[in-house]
Amino acid sequence: MGCFAFKSKAKNQRAAASGARSPAPTSDGQKSKASSASTPTRSIQELSDERGAQRLRVFDLDELSSATNGFSRALKIGEGGFGSVYRAFFRSAGGGGGGRVVLAVKRLNQRSLQGHKQWLAEVQFLGVLEHPNLVRLVGYCAVDSETSKHRLLVYEFMPNKSLDDHLFNRAHPPLSWRLRLQIMIGAARGLDYLHEGLQEVQVIYRDFKAANVLLDADFKPKLSDFGLAREGPTEGKTHVSTAVVGTHGYAAPDYIETGHLTTKSDVWSFGVVLYEILTGRRSLERSRPAEEQKLLGWVRRHPPESQSFRSIMDPRLGGRYPAAAARQVARLADRCLVKNPKERPAMREVVEELERVLQMEPPTTTAADKDGDRRLPPAKR
Template identity: 55%
Template structure:
C-alpha cells in the first residue's frame, strides 16, 4: 500500500524500563537480556509480508513495558514439552489448525486442572524459528493473558519453555475455539456467510473486549493488531480477541501516548500511528471502525485481487454513503438483507465516528460499545415483533430507542440518519 510512510517516531516520552524481560510461573523463571534492536530482528509469515506495516523503530527488545505485569499473580499452568508432544500426537500434521507469523497451531487435549479424569481441548501454538522477536511476542502473550481475564478474550491456559536437543521450545496453550476466526467466515471461500444478526453480535463482543483492555483495569492495554483474523469464535459463536503478541501498555499518567515501533497490519493501522509512531488507545478504535466495514461489506480492508478502484476498502465505500440507494451497493451481496439495511446504515455511522481523522475526537471504546449495544437492542426488538409495521413507523420506533448517544440528541427518521452519515464523513487514511 504505497501511500503509507513509516517513521520511527520520537522516543523522548517513552518511559524507561529495565533492559530485561521475565516471565514467571509457579516454578520457573525465563529471563533474556539483549542488546539487539527490533530493526535487527526480521519478521516472518503474516508479520513480514506486503500487507503488514514494517517495524522501523530502534526500540530495544529489553524495554518491555510488560515487565511489571509479570510480577502479578497468574493462574497459568506450566506444561512440559513432552506433555504437549503427547497432547498433539507429536505435533502431527493431522491435528494442525493453521500457521501464522508466530508459528504453527495444533489441536490437542490435556488433562483438566480441576478434574484430572476429564480432557480439555486446547490449541497449542509452537514458536517457529524467529529468534528474539518471536520470543518477545511469546513473553508479551504470557504477561498479558496471564493477568487479564474476560469473556471476550481468548483464555491462555498455560505455557511451556524448555531446552532440548533442538534448542529452546516456546509454546502457548489456549482454550480451543472450534468456529475459527471471523476472517474465515467473511471470506468468499466460506460456504455459509455469517448472517447479519451474528455480525452485530460479533461487533458487540469485540467492542466489549477492547473496552475491557482500554478501560476495565487499573492499567491500559493497547491491542495494536486488532483485525478480523484475530477475532475467534467459540462453540456458542461468542467472539473473543486473540493474539496479543504486539500488545503494549498504554501511556503512563501524565503522558498522552506511547512512542513505539510501527507494527500491525496495513488496512487496519491508524494513520497518525503510521506517520508518527505515537500509539494511543484511539489507534485500536480506528482499527475497530475498519472492522465494522468488513462486517457490512464482507470485504477485506486491502484486496489486491479486486479492480484498482476497489482495492482499499475505506476509499471504495466513501462515495456510497450519500444516500440509501448508493449505500445498498456496498452491502455484502451474499446476504439477503431483508429488514437489515437500516441497521447496516447505523453501524456504518458508528464506524465513521471511529474513523475520524482527529484521533482525540474519536469516541472511547466504552462509548462505542454503548452505541453498538443500542443498535443490537433495537435490532432484536424489531426481530421479536410479531407483526411488521410499515417501514416508516418501524424506522421511527427504532430510532426513538436510540435517541441519545454520548448525551447528544440524534436525528430521527431516514433523512436524519442519512444527514448524520454526511456529517460523519470518512477521512482519507493517506
C-alpha cells in the same frame, strides 16, 4: 525480567526460564495508567509477577508433543508469523471417566526473530488480563537446549475459528446480520476492557482485525494474539512512541505517520472491521478492480446517506438486514475512522452505539437469522 515465576519440573525448562527473565526492552516495561485510574500505576510486568505465576500452568514439552501427536500436521488448525497452532488433547483431570480436554497449542517458529518477544508479551498480558471477551491462556512452555529453543503457549480451544473465516471463507455459511452485530459488540467490550477496565494499567491491543477475533462453540467472540499489545502512555503523556507494527490495512494513519500509539489507534482498526462486516470484503483485496481494492476508499464513495449505500452491503446477507441499522453502523464506522484521533469515540461509546443498533433490528423471521440466534445468545455486559 521477573515477568512470571517458572515452576518447571524439567532442568532444561528451568534454564529456559532463566533466559526468559532477562531484561526486556524498556518500552515493554513502562508503567502506564488507565484513563479512569485513581490509584498508583503498576506495570504489566509487576502485575504478571503477582498474578501470572498463580494463574498459568507450566507445561512440559513432552506433554505438549504427546497431546498434539508429535505436532502432527493433521492436527494443525492455523499458522501465522508467530508459528503454527495445533489442536491438542489432554487427559481430563477428573480421572476415571477417561475423558479428554481439548486445548490449542501455539508453537513458536524458531526462525522468527521477534517470536520470543511476542511470546513473552502474550504470557505477561494474558497472565494478568481476564475478561469474557478475551481468549484464556491456560499456560506456557519454555525449554532451551544446546541446539534449539522451544517457546509454546496453551489456550482454550475455539472451535468456530475466527471472524475472518466466517466473513471471507465461502466454505462457511454466511453470518446473519444479528450475529455479526453481537460478535462486534463482544469484540468492542473486549477492547473497552483493555482501554479502561483495569485500574492499574491501560492496554493498547495494536492488532485488532477479524482474524484475531476468535469464536467459541456459541459464537461468542474473544480477542486473541497479544504479541503486539503495549501498555498505554504513562501519567502526563498523551501517547506511546514505538516502531510501527501491525497488519497492513488496519493500522491507523496517524500511528503509521508518527509512531504515536494511543487507544484511538485501536478504535481506527475497529472501524475498518465494522466496514468488513457490512461489506463482506477485506480491507485490501488486490483481485478487485483498481478503484475497489482498498475498502475504505471504495466505501467512502458510497456514504451512509447516499442512494448507492446499499450497493456496498455484503451480498451474502441476501438483503436480510434493517437498512436503517446498516446505515447507522456505517456512520459509527466513519466516526471511528476520522483523521484526528482525538475525535474518534472511546470504545465504551462504540459498545453503547452498537447495542442501540441491535435494538433497531426487527424480530428475526428468516431461517438464517433464527440459526444465528440459536448459535449466539443475547450479549450481556
